[in-house]
Amino acid sequence: MRVLVIGPSWVGDMVMSQSLYITLKQQYPEALIDVLAPAWCKPILERMPEVHQAIEMPLGHGDLNLLGRRALAKELKHQDYTHAFILPNSAKSALIPWFANIPVRTGWKGEMRYGLLNDLRPNKKAFQYMVERYVALAHPKKSMINSSSLGGIEHLPKPKLHIDSFTQNHTIEKFNLNRDRTIIGLCPGAEFGPAKQWPVEHYAAVADAMISQGKQIWLFGSPKDQATTEAIKYAISPENQAHIYDLAGRTSLIEAVDLLGACETVISNDSGLMHVAAAVGCKVIGVYGSTSPQYTPPLAEKLAIVHTDIECRPCFQRECPLGHLKCLKELDPQKVLDAYQSL
Template sequence: MNNTQSKILIIGPSWVGDMVMSQSLYIELKKANPIAQIDVLAPAWCKPILERMPEVHRAIEMPIGHGRFSFKERLKIAQKLRSEHYDQAFILPNSAKSALIPLLAGIPTRTGWRGEFRYGLLNDLRPNKKSFQYMVERYVALAHLKNKMTNSASLGGLDNLPWPKLSIDPDAQVKALAKFSISSELPTLGLCPGAEFGPAKQWPVEHYAAVASEAIKKGYQVCLFGSAKDQQTTSTLRSLVEKENQQHIYDLAGQTSLIEAVDLLAACKTVVSNDSGLMHIAAAVGCHVIGVYGSTSPDYTPPLSKKVDIVSIDIECRPCFKRECPLGHLKCLKNLDPRYITSKIK
């Protein structure tokens, strides 16, 4: 264990689920050096998530949008960071542009996986990413010396890794429940029916409505989570539930801040979710997660929780990892019976 002060800069990922999973790296770094200072450069929306990770000292806003190059802006950011005198940077995205800022900031050790044209940008280049099955393994492996981590087996298996665990603010949770008039006495089912990736990850809204109806009959109240983009989906879902039961459904899509969503998900007994960022948040706050998989697979980014049910159906064309069904039938989602999911809600 290293007890000398070191300053670490993380170039964080741009997606919610990836950001949640990256906490495993920060936990591993702190295990090796408890007094290390870990700062994370990431999009502004990430800040609330990072503030719920006790290992993170500071979240630094990355003003350049995902996909933009903008060398001048990157140079300006690097010049500001140079005065921080970081000892090491971990670059989690795979792009060459994501590795530019640590280089321009003069950070002596720059660690990351081999990606597009990153030779020279990284000087602690890890070549064997595909030797690690899970994304969380790939993050944690970066915390160790290159010659110590050769494949998944050298990490001891998924169950031996530190899993993300977001902290919850009890006072903020009470306020959020009161804000949306959600009872703290009734068991709550969370539903996350959206999918930023595309329709091939989105279980049909009528199936979600069937699950909501059955859960209400079991005495649950139901919270619908999502962004403003999901409002049409959640509104349709609520309308498909029997009128007399709609009073037990709280449509929160686009109504909450991300941090309110974290605290409200933590108040749920069970969360049913497509393969999405919200699924990973639900796992990181300790919910019983029922993860619905269509075109994707849990063999790469499973929800990391002791209370998980993965549901999917085995047909020869899945997983295809496509945004839209190449065959146009979406059988991997449509044929997944809602009664199977309902049976797992106790």
């Protein structure tokens, strides 16, 4: 069995897709699994032991480029793939396996995919969690009726990214970090939008309390998050600032993976880094605003979810449609500190 997976384009989704690869290897130990995905995904995929090869997708996200897809499919045809799993829902994501004449092409019913997929699954909404939707594709269509067919999310294989201790230690040294104190990671960014971002002052209150308890804080994020992480660092008491390290925008994604792997606990908005933290074995506290853990919860062994219960959430909007962001502002820092104690 030689498998081509058309992978997702978001960090969290890519991490969760590992559950599919684990399931396929359980069923077909000799299977070779290649994943076609954006270039930024390659280091993540290389930390998944189940993946034989990460193939860089040369076309931009959202770019139709029929000629480019046909040319790539012509190259991939020589790999003699027997199966393709198409994880995105778009029609264009199903074109390459179709152009490559891969015999079995499996995926959920999406936009105009009849014919492009010949193992079309029509009942995606019968599976509550995204990870269930991924894993269900590894099983025959007739046995995958709904979530109960899989026995519940707690029985599914959890993503587990490999951490090499030598590389991790080198990364810690590179950024002049240490393990002298217990490490708490904070991930205060959210690519989705501000309706997912817990306020700076709340993160700062948690950081201040943690440092006063003898811990250290590592701040993670992309270059877009630097203003946020810098504001958190300088909002805590001056005597505690020596124990907070701002890494946002300084690390590559794979360096962030290794550094998250050194954290005891990670406190994060609903973001890709939250799923990375779960996959490297951290305790995770997920902070939810406009979204809900009822679709893409972090698959951590030790997990706490915190949110408010105001009636307008979850709205799943990028920005608060009512303009008040109460779902985030009214989520008291003490609730997160209590969740930490419970873990």
